[in-house]
Amino acid sequence: MLLHQLAHEQRTFWRSREAAIFIFIFPLLLYTLLGSVYSDEIEINGISVPSADILLAGLFGYGAANTAFGGLAIILVGRREVGILKRLRSTPLPPVTYIAAVLSSTLLIFALQAIALVLLGRFVFDASAPANWLGFVGAVVLGVACFAGLGVGAASLIRSAEGVSAVVNVVLLPMAFLSGSFGPREDYPGVLAAIADVLPLTYFLDIVNGVYLDGESLFADPKALGVVIAWGAAGLVIALTRFSWMPRER
Amino acid sequence: MTTAIVANDLHKSYDGVEALRGVSFEVQAGEVFGLLGPNGAGKTTTVEILEGYRTRDSGEVTVLGHDPAAAPRALRERIGVVLQQSEFTPHLTVREVHRLFAGYYEHPRDVDEVVQLVGLEEKRDARVKTLSGGQKRRLDLGVALVGDPDLVFLDEPTTGFDPAARRTAWDLIRTLRSLGKTILLTTHYLDEAQQLADRVAVIQAGRIVSLGTPAELIGTAHKAEIRFEMNGEPVVVQTEDPTLTLHELTSEALANGRRLEHLEVRRPSLEDVYLDLVGGEENAE
Numbered sequence: 001m002l003l004h005q006l007a008h009e010q011r012t013f014w015r016s017r018e019a020a021i022f023i024f025i026f027p028l029l030l031y032t033l034l035g036s037v038y039s040d041e042i043e044i045n046g047i048s049v050p051s052a053d054i055l056l057a058g059l060f061g062y063g064a065a066n067t068a069f070g071g072l073a074i075i076l077v078g079r080r081e082v083g084i085l086k087r088l089r090s091t092p093l094p095p096v097t098y099i100a101a102v103l104s105s106t107l108l109i110f111a112l113q114a115i116a117l118v119l120l121g122r123f124v125f126d127a128s129a130p131a132n133w134l135g136f137v138g139a140v141v142l143g144v145a146c147f148a149g150l151g152v153g154a155a156s157l158i159r160s161a162e163g164v165s166a167v168v169n170v171v172l173l174p175m176a177f178l179s180g181s182f183g184p185r186e187d188y189p190g191v192l193a194a195i196a197d198v199l200p201l202t203y204f205l206d207i208v209n210g211v212y213l214d215g216e217s218l219f220a221d222p223k224a225l226g227v228v229i230a231w232g233a234a235g236l237v238i239a240l241t242r243f244s245w246m247p248r249e250r
Numbered sequence: 251m252t253t254a255i256v257a258n259d260l261h262k263s264y265d266g267v268e269a270l271r272g273v274s275f276e277v278q279a280g281e282v283f284g285l286l287g288p289n290g291a292g293k294t295t296t297v298e299i300l301e302g303y304r305t306r307d308s309g310e311v312t313v314l315g316h317d318p319a320a321a322p323r324a325l326r327e328r329i330g331v332v333l334q335q336s337e338f339t340p341h342l343t344v345r346e347v348h349r350l351f352a353g354y355y356e357h358p359r360d361v362d363e364v365v366q367l368v369g370l371e372e373k374r375d376a377r378v379k380t381l382s383g384g385q386k387r388r389l390d391l392g393v394a395l396v397g398d399p400d401l402v403f404l405d406e407p408t409t410g411f412d413p414a415a416r417r418t419a420w421d422l423i424r425t426l427r428s429l430g431k432t433i434l435l436t437t438h439y440l441d442e443a444q445q446l447a448d449r450v451a452v453i454q455a456g457r458i459v460s461l462g463t464p465a466e467l468i469g470t471a472h473k474a475e476i477r478f479e480m481n482g483e484p485v486v487v488q489t490e491d492p493t494l495t496l497h498e499l500t501s502e503a504l505a506n507g508r509r510l511e512h513l514e515v516r517r518p519s520l521e522d523v524y525l526d527l528v529g530g531e532e533n534a535e
Binding site: 001004005016082090092247 | 301321326335
């Protein structure tokens with residue numbers, strides 16, 4: 001039944017042009033644009049790193065947040081408000097199976113996106129391949145887990161299908177900018193840097209940079225890992241206490 | 251005959267407002283049971299407790315031998331639900347939606363058979379977003395039937411339909427009945443209850459105010475009315491025996507050389523009974 005539902009989730013995702021473009025194509029498009037603008041080398045903490053590499057890591061982080069946080073919140077709120085979730089609750093499909101199918105579908109989409117980013121980086125911008133492949137795969141799973149927790153949490157708090165895209169983008173784009181997805185954040189003024197210091201994407205990007213550029217282990221920076229997991233868990237707690245299968249009363 | 255649904259003294263409040271104040275009824279297997287009442291009377295709350303969407307504050311409920319509050323999978327295998335408002339993913343075709351839901355059940359009906367049963371065979375490969383409102387409701391019904399349920403909940407199945415679409419929907423519901431399904435139907439249309447339901451419960455302000463066959467409700471609650479004008483003044487006489495009363499009135503008038511102007515005899519309709527039970531102002535939305 002999990003595979004049945006997963007196949008359905010995939011079919012629905014790729015047939016929905018808006019979702020496929022917003023979630024799948026957008027990070028690739030941003031990488032192409034930013035990769036064309038930034039030149040050669042970027043200096044981080046006194047070390048020169050090819051801009052194609054640092055942007056690839058940045059957009060990998062943005063992609064995780066966009067797919068798992070933004071994508072899930074939009075899908076779940078939309079389905080809840082038109083009664084799809086309510087309808088499902090009256091069928092024998094176990095809720096756990098449904099959630100598992102939606103999450104594996106998200107993971108699959110992001111894994112494909114990560115592969116597309118790496119290929120785009122390799123063949124168009126001459127970026128490096130991940131230094132630690134296993135760690136990179138782990139980062140895919142970690143990113144989806146953390147941001148999916150936040151996505152389901154956000155879906156539990158957002159009340160209307162009309163508002164969900166706005167809320168998601170108002171959160172997502174500034175977060176990506178502050179955390180350094182679109183370029184290095186070394187020269188940000190103190191206030192912005194202070195905000196960035198609490199965001200999950202900042203720490204997720206530290207981990208991604210570690211495994212992708214320096215070949216470090218996924219567990220090399222316990223503090224960063226802890227912050228990322230804590231954010232995901234916070235989202236999960238909100239989801240467990242506030243998630244509803246029913247549309248909001250109109 | 252076995253009992254499909256037992257509801258006994260159901261109570262439910264939302265934020266201190268009592269939505270149900272002791273609702274009790276039973277539905278027999280194979281029966282079409284109508285829950286009739288104005289908006290806000292407690293129809294949907296009652297049905298959603300039976301479907302397992304809401305929990306009751308107190309009272310007892312058994313649906314096909316299960317307590318719906320626990321929503322056991324064994325129960326969900328055997329019920330079909332048509333919600334007042336629901337949509338499906340617009341990018342799927344009619345058959346794909348049916349196939350998706352069929353995959354949730356242990357013993358689903360044949361998808362093409364269900365599509366045909368609800369009259370969507372010509373639209374079976376059309377995407378959901380291209381369907382008309384009436385076709386979407388039929389899709390709704392098809393999805394409720396694809397698991398081959400014993401009990402089908404229909405929450406206001408024809409609200410917003412034009413008269414022709416309502417007739418089609420009624421035929422469909424009669425077809426379900428002939429398949430031996432038990433049907434719990436909520437509606438605020440009297441003619442719908444009268445046409446389809448074997449028994450009707452009238453619900454008003456969280457209580458069942460009347461319960462019986464449509465004929466019983468009409469027969470017991472009301473007398474016939476004889477109306478006429480005398481000396482320009484309207485006169486209304488209520489009687490349980492219109493033949494006798496009419497004879498007396500006309501004999502007396504003829505004997506005195508008078509005429510009963512605008513004479514008419516009215517039998518009460520279910521609508522009169524209903525308006526009487528729920529109060530006229532409730533219906534004026």
